[in-house]
Amino acid sequence: MTLSFDPDTLPLSVGHFIGERLVEAGGVIDMHRPSDGKAYAGCPLADEATVDRAVETAKKALKANNWGGVRPRERTKAMQRWADLIEAEAATLAKLEALSSTRPVGHLVAGDIAITAEQIRFFAEFADKEGSDLVPTDDNSLGMVMTEPYGVVGAITPWNFPVSMAGWKLGPALAAGNAVVLKPSEMTPFSTVYLAELAVRAGIPAGLVNIVLGDGPTTGNAITGHPDIAKISFTGSTGAGSAIMANIARTGVKPMTLELGGKSPQLVFADADLGKAAEEIARSILSNAGQACVAGSRLIVEESVAGTLVEAIIARMKAVRPGPTWDEASQYSPIISERQRGRIGSIVQAAVAAGGECLTGGAAMEGEGYFYAPTLIANVRQDSPAVTEEIFGPVLTMQTFTTEEEALALSDHPTYGLASGIFTRDLSRAIRLTRQIQAGTVWVNRYSRSRDHILPTGGYKRSGIGKDLGRDAYLANRKSKSVLISL
Numbered sequence: 476m477t478l479s480f481d482p483d484t485l486p487l488s489v490g491h492f493i494g495e496r497l498v499e500a501g502g503v504i505d506m507h508r509p510s511d512g513k514a515y516a517g518c519p520l521a522d523e524a525t526v527d528r529a530v531e532t533a534k535k536a537l538k539a540n541n542w543g544g545v546r547p548r549e550r551t552k553a554m555q556r557w558a559d560l561i562e563a564e565a566a567t568l569a570k571l572e573a574l575s576s577t578r579p580v581g582h583l584v585a586g587d588i589a590i591t592a593e594q595i596r597f598f599a600e601f602a603d604k605e606g607s608d609l610v611p612t613d614d615n616s617l618g619m620v621m622t623e624p625y626g627v628v629g630a631i632t633p634w635n636f637p638v639s640m641a642g643w644k645l646g647p648a649l650a651a652g653n654a655v656v657l658k659p660s661e662m663t664p665f666s667t668v669y670l671a672e673l674a675v676r677a678g679i680p681a682g683l684v685n686i687v688l689g690d691g692p693t694t695g696n697a698i699t700g701h702p703d704i705a706k707i708s709f710t711g712s713t714g715a716g717s718a719i720m721a722n723i724a725r726t727g728v729k730p731m732t733l734e735l736g737g738k739s740p741q742l743v744f745a746d747a748d749l750g751k752a753a754e755e756i757a758r759s760i761l762s763n764a765g766q767a768c769v770a771g772s773r774l775i776v777e778e779s780v781a782g783t784l785v786e787a788i789i790a791r792m793k794a795v796r797p798g799p800t801w802d803e804a805s806q807y808s809p810i811i812s813e814r815q816r817g818r819i820g821s822i823v824q825a826a827v828a829a830g831g832e833c834l835t836g837g838a839a840m841e842g843e844g845y846f847y848a849p850t851l852i853a854n855v856r857q858d859s860p861a862v863t864e865e866i867f868g869p870v871l872t873m874q875t876f877t878t879e880e881e882a883l884a885l886s887d888h889p890t891y892g893l894a895s896g897i898f899t900r901d902l903s904r905a906i907r908l909t910r911q912i913q914a915g916t917v918w919v920n921r922y923s924r925s926r927d928h929i930l931p932t933g934g935y936k937r938s939g940i941g942k943d944l945g946r947d948a949y950l951a952n953r954k955s956k957s958v959l960i961s962l
Contacts, residue, residue: 478580478803480570482508482515487571491521491688492671494532495681500525504661504690509577509809510799510844516575518661521687526656526697529685530704533627533654536682543624543652547603550650554599557677558592564673565589572637572666573800577763577808580801583638590926591642591670594944597928598646601949617960622953624652625705625730629698631691631719632667633711634660634811635766641667643943644708645674645684651952653706654683658698662811664688691715700726706952707731710768712865713890713937732941732951734933736865737768737893740886741922742908743776743784744879747898751920753787755896756871759922761795761849764808765869768938769894771922773862774851775885778875785851785873789835792849792869797840810845810868819847819868826852826861826872836869857885865891879904883911892935896922915939 490497503517521529537543542550561568569583578587605622612618630644637659648655659667664686671684687694695715699707699722706729709719713736723729741759743752759771776784798805810816816839827833836850849869855861861872876882886895895914897905909917915934924932931945941951 478566478569478584480580480801482510482574482799482801485570485574487516487665488668488672489516490519490668491525491529492668492684492686493529494536494685495675497668498525498528506575506662507812508575509811510801512813512844518664519688520661521658521689521694521697523697526687526694526701529656529687530627530701532682533656533685534703536680537626537654540680540683542654542680542683550602550652551599553678554595554602554646554649557674557679558595558599560673560677561588561592561595561670564669568638568666568669570801571669572663575665576634576637576663576800577766577811578636578800579798579805579808581803581805587636587639591639593926594639594642594928595646598650598949601647601946602650602652605946605949612959615962617962619958619960621956621958622950623956625952625954626653627704628653628655628952629701629704629707630655630657631695631698631707631709631711632657632659634662635763637663638666638670640710641670643710643948645670647948648708648952649679649683651949653952654685656685656687656698656704658687658689658694661688661690691718695719696722699723702727705729708943708951710734710943712736716939730951732943732948733939734768734943735893735937735939736891737770737934737938738773738863738865738888738891739769739771739894739896739914740773740775740888741771741896742882742886742898743774743780744882744899744901744904745777745780746900748900748920749780749784749787752898753784753791755898755922757788757791759896760869760871761792761807764810764847766808766811766867768865769916770867771894771896772866772871773886774871774873775882776873776875777882778877781873781875785834785853788871789851792835792851795849797842797844797846799844807846810847813845815867816845816847819866819870822860822864822866823850823852823870826855826859829856829859831855831859831861831872863888863890879908883908886912888936890936891938893938894918
C-alpha cells in the first residue's frame, strides 16, 4: 500500500462535528498548505452560538446516555473499539493530517496515529481500575474520598501534532466519564474531525465528542469562558496559556491543565557516548523541523568535546532533504506558515548580528513551500533571543562549559522548564543533575518520549500547570469529594 497521494484530489469534510454530523456554520478562515504554500480550503469559524450548541449537545448526551455512571467496563470497551477503528483508518487519517500539517504522511501511520490508538487503549483501561478510596478514621465513622467526572470538558489542541494531541485530551476525559468540546487548530482541523466521526462509529454515544473549528480569539475564548464547561485542557504557547487563564478569571473559576512552551537544554559531558548524543540531539531538533514544545533547542556541551560533537550534528543536519508531506518518501517537514518561517529567520539574523556564529543553515530553503534549513548557531550569549525565546523551528544554539556547576547554570531558563536532556556515562552525575534541573521531564542518554504512556508530561515555571498522559491525566478529569459517615 502506498501512502503518497495527490493533494488536489483528496476529499475533505469541512464543518464542525456536533452530535453525530457535520455542521456548517460561522465565517471562514483561509488555509494554505505548508508544503507548497497553496490555498486549498476554508476553515469554518465557530462563534459563541455554535460553541453553545456544542456544549448543549454534550450536556444532553451525558444525561441521555449516563456515560459517567454506566458500568465502567462499558466505557473501556467502547474506547477500545475506537482505537481499533483508528488503526484500521490510519491511511485516511494520515492523508487528512499530512495535507494541511507539517507531518509527513509516512511518519504518521507508523508514528502519530499508531501511538494515538495505543493511548486511547491506555486511558480506556483506567475506567474500571481507578475509583474511590476508604481513608482511615476512628471506629465510629467511615471516611471516603469519592471521585466523579466534571461533566463537559473543553479542550484546545495545537497544529503541530493534531491527531496525537487530540488523543491526549479526548482519551482521559472520555475514560473518566466526561463529554468533550474540542477546538483543533484552525491550520490543521480535518484529521481531528475524522477522529470524532470514528468515535461515533465505534459506539461512543453521539454528542460526547464534539469538534468546533475556529481561531483562539473567537472560538477559543467562547470555550474557555463558557459557564457550562467545567474544566479546560490546553496545549500550546505560553502566551496563549496566559490569555486562557485571564479569560477564565474574567468569566469565573475552573480547573485547567496547561501544557505550554519550552526552551529545553541538552547537557553533554565529555564522558558521553558522543555518537549516540549526536544522533539524539540532531533528531530532537530535526523532527517536525523543530516544531515541538519539547524540542531540544539548546545544546550545552563540555568544551573539550564540543568540536567532535558539533561536526557529527552538522553532518546529520546537512543530510536532510525537504519534500512535500503527501510524499511517502519525505523525511523533513516544512514550517507551518510563511509568517512563522519569517519569524525564525529574524531571530537567527539577530543572533548572528549580536556575535553568534552560524555554523550551518541560517536561511530559508529554495523551492516551493515553507522550508527552513537546519541551523546551528555557536557563541551565543545567555541573553540572546535565540537562547531565551521559543523559536519553534529547526534552530539549535550551542554553548560550552568546563564545570558541572557552569553547565547547570547555563541550563536554567528564567521562563521555561518543560524538558531537558543529560548525556553522560556517570550515573551519579546523571541523578545529581536530574534532581537539580528545573524541568518537568528529564531524559538521560536519550531525548524523546517512549511509548510508556504511564509517564506524565508537563512543565515547571511558565511551561504549564498539571500533567498530560499517565495516571495524572486521568485523575485530572475527575473531581474529588470527601465523605464522612458517623456509624
